[in-house]
Amino acid sequence: MGSLRLSNVTKRYDDVVAVNDMNLDIEDSEFISLVGPSGCGKSTTLKMIGGLEHPSEGTVRIDGEDVTDDPPKDRGLAMVFQNIALFPHMNVYDNMSYGLRIRGSASDEIDHRVDEAAETLKLEGMLDRMPSELSGGQRQRVAIGRAIVREPEVFLMDEPLANLDAKLRVHMRTELQRIQRKFNVTTIYVTHDQEEAMTMSDRVAIINDGELQQIAPPLECYHEPENRFVAGFIGSPSMNFVEGTVRDGRFESEKFDLDVRDFDLGGAEHLTVGIRPEDVYFAESKETNSSEPIRATVDVTEPIGEKVFVYLYTQSENELSNRDLTDIDAEGRSQFLMSAPPDREVSEGDTIDVVLDRRSIHLFDTETGEAVAHGVEPKSTPTP
Structure with missing residues (x-):
């Protein structure tokens, strides 16, 4: 199970309110995209869900359990952020399998999951390469693969396709949806690309100035925007x-x-x-x-x-x-x-x-x- 609830979550940095009284209910296995202009608070919201930022107020619950004060490792999450963070001294295989090895998974299981993820992400033949030998797009795919192999209860993704070329980006949209459906994993996806949000999501959460403007299925946001901001933001x-x-x-x-x-x-x-x-x-x-x-x-x-x-x-x-x-x-x-x-x-x-x-x-x-x-x-x- 991977249901998630944010209750009255607020994040302040001194006198700046980055997220203001955020309330979100995300059902198990949903694919939710957080979209909005730069600086609207969508990445900060994702970090509070992941435990990388602590809310100034409010609670974060996963499967009904209050995890507001829990460290990231105890939340059953896998995270892929825009800034790629691979171990530079490990090859692709070791980077992708690191989390499984730490958990003590069997070698055969590790090999199977890494091979499956490598095929999905078009990384076959690259498992022996070092991060310095990969392009930016390839490194991002390794980061996605590292999250996939853990089979977590919740995926947190902060613009994971930003460094891919246009053709591969379109392909990966489909692959991410297939992976999410295959593993039945709740996914929270941050993007500035409304086309990604509209095509991939079960529901879209539109945020502006740290406040949730509307959360609804993509076509509902398009045809029945709740306010002028949503109407102007959705659609190109x-x-x-x-x-x-x-x-x-x-x-x-x-x-x-x-x-x-x-x-x-x-x-x-x-x-x-x-x-x-x-x-x-x-x-x-x-x-x-x-x-x-x-x-x-x-x-x-x-x-x-x-x-x-x-x-x-x-x-x-x-x-x-x-x-x-x-x-x-x-x-x-x-x-x-x-x-x-x-x-x-x-x-x-x-x-x-x-x-x-x-x-x-x-x-x-x-x-x-x-x-x-x-x-x-x-x-x-x-x-x-």
Whole structure:
């Protein structure tokens, strides 16, 4: 068993709060990713779970047992961190088997586990090499192998694929999932790569400024973010945000107006509309679930093969012909991004009409950042 619970865990460094009142319940055999911007506290959280950092407040429990004050060796964990720590005087075999030898495992069992891990990690033929003879990616694979052979109750991984080349990194995502399922091991995985988190995890825990923002299955975080931070962090490219005010059932802003009578706004008057670039379409493809057309000017296009990212300046039709686009602020806050099909030709300076998929519109309270509503289905039309 490898269930894990963090209860009101806080970590302070002098007057800096790195982790603030963290509560996490992780079930046995779950694969959980901790994601967030640099300095958000995800690695500190992992270190407190592993016993490398002691919480300033709160408790860490594994299988219901309080291990807050236990040293790492007594927690039944295996750790792989971003900074590779191999014994430089030991070859690959000895590095990978070290933990098993310390525990007194039989030689045949050690050989079997090391050989199996070496095959999985593509380290066959390298077991006699010294760490100095390996590339950075190979050394990281040895570190992963050292954790795998121990068959622990919980894996702790802090960006273990960071030093691998792109092709091997994609392969290792699949291999890590296969290994985790094979050994049925609870895995807590820290990464800055949201694609890794989305593709590998049972649930994703998004952290910002030391506080847990949302923990949910990847697609739930994508489709139903609990606040504006989660909405902007999950998804690439990032969600578009437009701030405005609700009057008489309409959202009004400098960029566009939107009918929001079908949304349950809970009385909120100052809202931020969020819409992902892939949910913005050319007006000619308008369907019953689309918003009213929005006039826009093309600023920049970025063809990337299967789609084209189109950066827009959205304005009302009357303003469009009178406003000098060079006056729009230099930070690009007036820009609006859409993801267009590659067969649709658009060029800088083109004037186009776009629509939003109302089923994919997100509304947030501007003051608190909390989600108010996530999309609406089109109302059915009565049959005559």
